[in-house]
Amino acid sequence: MRSKLDRFDRHILDIVQRDGELTADAIGDQVGLSESATSRRLRRLKADGVIAATVAVVDPAAAGRPTFFIVALEVERERPELLARLRRWFAGEDQVQQVYYVTGSADFVLIVTAPDVDSYDALMARMIADNPNVRRFTTNVVLGLGKRGLFVPVRGDAE
Template sequence: MSPARAAHYHGGMELDRFDRQLLNLVQEDAGQTAERLAEQVALSPSAIQRRLRRLREAGVIQRQAAVLDPRQVGRPTFFVVSLQVERERPELLAQLRRWLGAQAQVQQAFYVTGEADFVLVVTAPDTESFDALMLKLVEDNPNVRRFTTNVALSLVKRGLTIPVPLDEAD
């Protein structure tokens, strides 16, 4: 298989142009009906449903989620946190990953290269709640050496969309 074709091969499943169109559309709004999607993709609603089911079963679509207005649910503040750990021993990193994964306020956590070891996106209703979370982080994870925090002043863009090229050559 050529590298270009391999890039469009997922979990033993090759994605065609229709699959890629659907993936782009449902990333923007997963609540669209099969009928609405069929208006945008040259397939019948039943073919759309079959393809979406197949994409879910193959793990290409991992889950669907609602995007909320943070102000309307009492979480208006976002924090970008850089963590440094003392030692990068596998068992200590696994413990920290589990801890981060269990925290509802941690929206995203990345293990990264560079000066920081992890970069987090955290949401909280206020700085006091954020401070309490970070105190718990340090208490529960003594391997965390230090962290730095940036408070988001405004939301410019938020999303998890991964652009899916429509053609194999893209």
Template sequence: MELDRFDRQLLNLVQEDAGRTSEQLAEQVALSPSAIQRRLRRLREQGVIARDIAVVDPGKVGRTTIFIVSLQVERERPELLAQLRSWLAAQAHIQQVFYVTGEADFVLVISAPDTETYEALMSRIVGEHPNVKRFTTNVAMSVVKRGLTIPVPPDSGGQET
């Protein structure tokens, strides 16, 4: 899908706040509110916008501990990796999963209310997936930045810095 400058502007704006109305967006993009609605619908239908979410303050809902976990597997057999990926994706406490290069095979971002909850989750991973060789855990002391925004360059050839 080819994105024009209006699409790119809209993508940057809705990533900042998906709750903006088409009228509010039209004030920043030189299009009518109805044109904004059509473009956003098309971007959703074509999968460019994967979903609209609310960003919740974890401290206000009791999930104040963030664990960054490096996970190693014994063997990288496709069927074993597929089972593990599916299991990881289904766990509510696991916010993000990255399949990575380097010493670890996966990096996980886990939000849990306490270390007991985290420990129980990791015991389940190891118990249900014998292919997991080892894991290391880092506990986030504070959050400097949190986000999922993907910078969209203003034109198709530009690079965002």
């Protein structure tokens, strides 16, 4: 179900994306709503799937996973059942952080994290073994991190 977002909803989404630990009272103060009205909106946004999850953002280097890899992957055949199998495999691998089904020379672009190149190589060897529909992949090793995030701009310029 897709929610129709008003200016209060968009403002709430902007706030909780920046700090998911704020109370409904603190959010309400910022948007001009009561704690109960803010709580109702937060519950609806979660129930409607607009807020997909509330998570902690972990510093990968501090957690021992400092290496990122950007992977362009091609498949042999784009049959729905084969793509679904590959997507399930990606979803089951914590090291695969993001998966994009894309246009262009690659079929998928992945963001992968690993403690080192050997761990990455082992993951990709397992992917090839488990998914014979993968034709090939190319890897870019991230040398420096300029920006990392999942923030979705939802507020308009006038807000």
